[in-house]
Amino acid sequence: MIISNKVVGGDDVVFDLGSNSGAISVVLAALCRQGGHVHAFDPYPWNACATRYNCLLNGLDNVSAHAVGLSDRDYEIMVSPNDSRIFAESGADEAQKLLIHDFRRYSHLSPRFLKLDIEGSEHDLFLNKDKSVFSSVKCFVLEFHPFFIRPRGIDPKDSLRSIEESGFSLHYHNPAAPRFNVETHTDNLHLFWGLKADG
Secondary structure, three states: OOOOOOOOOOOOEEEEEOOOOOHHHHHHHHHOOOOOEEEEEOOOHHHHHHHHHHHHHOOOOOEEEEOOEEEOOOEEEEEOOOOOOOOOOOOOOOOEEEEEEEHHHOHHHOOOEEEEOOOOOHHHHOOOOOHHHHOOOOEEEEEOOHHHHHHHOOOHHHHHHHHHHOOEEEEEOOOOOOEOOHHHOOOOOOEEEEEEOOO
């Protein structure tokens, strides 16, 4: 996934959903350090902590790390530390409570760019009934996870259709690529860019 100053820069507000240890947050923060800010979200507290410190180690103070996941609603979930999915509980003895918040709680921050790597929960995020929640977003990059979506009894094409219904055009692997035809999707296609459909 290549993110450059052609899509992020200046005073942009950026959301990194599924920040893990913060490798992409560091890149995003460097790109928008002239007054911009990165909000990194990961429901695992140790990932949020690692993101925070990786950014500080790189001399970047324009990052806020939130130990929550984002979805279409608020909920709590018990998940094993070995399971990165946040849409279904894990029954393991070591499972811990994770916090998931409705994207609307943070939409007042007016993100312009989203990086999404949330292990199949992209399906839930774009189910948000309030489509205006994404009104400030001009562009996003998505690591798509049909292999987590299909076992839930959901056609991954429906997930992509929900994204389009939220006001975005989809482009495979490159934001300059032609608009992607959702009906041609196969499960081996995993990287998409979304551009605000009205331009």
